[in-house]
Amino acid sequence: xxxxxxxxxxxxxxxxxxxxxxxxxxxxxxxxxxxxxxxxxxxxxxxxxxxxxxxxxxxxxxxxxxxxxxxxxxxxxxxxxxxxxxxxxxxxxxxxxxxxxxxxxxxxxxxxxxxxxxxxxxxxxxxxxxxxxxxxxxxxxxxxxxxxxxxxxxxxxxxxxxxxxxxxxxxxxxxxxxxxxxxxxxxxxxxxxxxxxxxxxxxxxxxxxxxxxxxxxxxxxxxxxxxxxxxxxxxxxxxxxxxxxxxxxxxxxxxxxxxxxxxxxxxxxxxxxxxxxxxxxxxxxxxxxxxxxxxxxxxxxxxxxxxxxxxxxxxxxxxxxxxxxxxxxxxxxxxxxxxxx
Numbered sequence: 303x304x305x306x307x308x309x310x311x312x313x314x315x316x317x318x319x320x321x322x323x324x325x326x327x328x329x330x331x332x333x334x335x336x337x338x339x340x341x342x343x344x345x346x347x348x349x350x351x352x353x354x355x356x357x358x359x360x361x362x363x364x365x366x367x368x369x370x371x372x373x374x375x376x377x378x379x380x381x382x383x384x385x386x387x388x389x390x391x392x393x394x395x396x397x398x399x400x401x402x403x404x405x406x407x408x409x410x411x412x413x414x415x416x417x418x419x420x421x422x423x424x425x426x427x428x429x430x431x432x433x434x435x436x437x438x439x440x441x442x443x444x445x446x447x448x449x450x451x452x453x454x455x456x457x458x459x460x461x462x463x464x465x466x467x468x469x470x471x472x473x474x475x476x477x478x479x480x481x482x483x484x485x486x487x488x489x490x491x492x493x494x495x496x497x498x499x500x501x502x503x504x505x506x507x508x509x510x511x512x513x514x515x516x517x518x519x520x521x522x523x524x525x526x527x528x529x530x531x532x533x534x535x536x537x538x539x540x541x542x543x544x545x546x547x548x549x550x551x552x553x554x555x556x557x558x559x560x561x562x563x564x565x566x567x568x569x570x571x572x573x574x575x576x577x578x579x580x581x582x583x584x585x586x587x588x589x590x591x592x593x594x595x596x597x598x599x600x601x602x603x604x605x606x607x608x609x610x611x612x613x614x615x616x617x618x619x620x621x622x623x624x625x626x627x628x629x630x631x632x633x634x635x636x637x638x639x640x641x642x643x
Contacts, residue, residue, distance in 0.1 A: 307382040310476040314381035320358040320449035322387025330365030332479040338370040339377035346370040383409040390416025411441045415497030417598040424494040438465035444497040444549035446556035461549040463493040492544030500554040501592030503527030504565035507558040509626045512573020530610040565592040
């Protein structure tokens, strides 16, 4: 097992989107020296000169300890921890380019929440493959962490998961500040599945809201969605307690309930009758993570023989043109069963 810094001071965040920038702020407010890599030089320049990223977090002042560059090699030079903050379906392409630049002893941290299309791999598995490091050395951050609220320094907690507990604790110390409280966990599988699946369930809650449905429906979707997540996790050896914690229920409630959730608002547009293309245009050209993940999670579940009816319904709405109302009626019309079967 490679050596690593137990007192992480220099951190690189690869990705200047909402969550990447918000987590960079968390690290900066925790007293760490942070370099953000941005794809566009204009974004990097604004972070450097104005301590702001108005494209993704308008009105937020970033700490003086944060700098930025569009040069990946410069960003990674001397990093003790590297935080991967790009979307799940673009992680492979980005990491392929970054792999030769990664400092050999840096702790690798994943912010992405999804299951890769095609390979059906979790993000830590993709990172381990491309970075050529043992899977038990990858750290995963998950939990109820809506970027805009974190960036506003509103109190929140998170889970720092790694099979190597010492690495998890190093990232925990590096990110702990007056408003952000991280807990450690060694169940990477459970944390990653929770983070991926909750985006799909949030789509369903958004659709329900778009159709004018109320709290009973939302509570039903959240609870039955949690059951789907737990069934898949059990099949893959996850700890059942993880799904009752911050990475599971905590993230699920936040993402399904908040108008700040991209997945929920995307689903709401679909529930109002928008096409996938119209919803994407309304979201500034961005597709919610759950739109891709519903297909990869569905394929993973089918291969394992796990029943995930809400996930299946979201795939059919997003990718087979099924009307959300029809999907809802089919969910209600399924054969009756015991709650825990």
